[in-house]
Amino acid sequence: MKEEIQKWFKNFQERLCQSLEECDGIAKFQEDVWDRPGGGGGAARVIQNGAVFEKGGVNFSAVEGVLHERAAKALLMPDPHFFATGVSVVIHPENPHVPITHMNVRYFEAGNGEAWFGGGIDLTPIYVYEDQGKFFHQQLKDTCDRFQASYYPEFKQWADDYFYIPHREETRGIGGIFFDRLTPKENISLEDRFAFVQAVADTFAPTYTQIVNFNRDKPYSPQEKEWQLIRRGRYAEFNLVNDRGTKFGLETNGRTESILMSLPPLASWHYSHAPAVGTPEAKSLACFTKGIDWVNLHTAHG
Template identity: 55%
Template sequence: MITKEQIAADYQQIQDEICAALELADGKARFEEEKWDREGGGGGRTRVIQNGDVFEKGGVNFSAVHGQLPDNMKRALQVQSDDFFATGVSIVIHPNHPLVPIIHMNIRYFEMPSTFGNDQPPVRWFGGGIDLTPHYVIDEDAQFFHAGLKGVCDSYYHDFYHRFKLWADDYFYIKHRNETRGIGGIFYDRLTANDELSWENIFDFSKAVGRSFIPIYTELVERNRHKQFTDEQQQWQYQRRSRYTEFNLVYDAGTKFGLETNGRIESILMSLPPTAKWLYNYQAAPGSEEERTLSLLKKGINWA
């Protein structure tokens, strides 16, 4: 049986691999690391990259925390035990180029011992996913992104991509705007062992999702980083960043979990962009690339 210590150690290695590859891809900026301890148990490594050749701001965070869940989180997670352990890697990258997309990736593991005094097994599960938020939707890039994720999913279970793509469409949805945050990706939660998948299978899948980040994202960066762009396109980038911010502050479960469990604020909110704009009653020009992008921020588009 895999242990929580092994999971945390492998996640730390994935954080190291991703940071090294992103520094190489940017060519200028380097990650700054801050190690932190959580009051109540555990801690993590926050790594932030800023003001690079292509990455304006990004974070690759690792955490492994434990302690007691507040009552409101126990109700939200529908669990009984007080003690918990959670570990994971979380990434958000905001490029400085409007044709290079925002990307988010998260892999995580959650565990609670059995309730004291009974014989119930411990609660444990994996979760995670990757989603892409282009400022401008480029069809070929969207197809490449989803094909890469489908390949990872298909190598572990035949319906992972279909299930997790639908889940991402529903999860990364800005209800008050009636639009998806981007072009989706995959999202899964509470993934546990069953007759067809062992804990080792699920853990290997979690690591494969994490390690798919670099080959997929660096390809999208290289495709677009040298393209010319206008000031108007950059202003649109800032407008789209505001939608990203709204989702993370209103709906994102990871943000809520971090805040409710006394997490480190700087690490939790590293997902926010350095610059965003809220223009009153903005309307994209008819027939523009901006209008086309808005028309593609919908659930159910089959990019793969």
């Protein structure tokens, strides 16, 4: 299936870039096509200094070759030959009231014939608006529920656990869904898994752009901008220290510029910083924890 999957992912990159350009209204994506020395390549698309998006990337890749022994061991692969394709997205808005977002969909095929999908969508607000958190998670749940009732609770928990910064004891944002190594099993074929991944991908643009439009015109102060830079610092910490995708890309001689596209253009680190009790910053920080039932938030948390 790899040719069909690769073709769909490339088309998805095209469609997503169009949606994000329309949402921004000014900036356009610039494309940088690259080749991987070990086999394959990709196209990095970057948007910068727009009406909404300060920096963002929508990257497509389709690479193949032989994994380094350490990487093959980490992926539990008896055969180091591989093929991998996918689309990865990170958006850093200018306005601190517009959340950072990340999504990716990917397909991996090992030399011994094993194949699986992975991916997910998560949201990293600087300022948390509970109704928007509920909307975001409801959209993801609706997509998951079209396929398996178990998907949303399982993948939501997986996102809570994955997008966690242990050295800060906080989550990167309000989570979303995350899944990996979705292989065929029982009555679920690889084609079924692919249909689910396609649906997740197509959920991203309408959901995120609606959240952007909720917030894009809100005024903000220098203090709110500084809080954004501090939270961007947390984002960078996770991506450099904890993110498996970053590590995999660097260990497999991926394109460094594309891999580190996820980092914000500006970020801040303040020594022993803690927001004052009762401030919007403190209230948002309290939401960066595991286990919040966003779909039923008003029922569960009043």
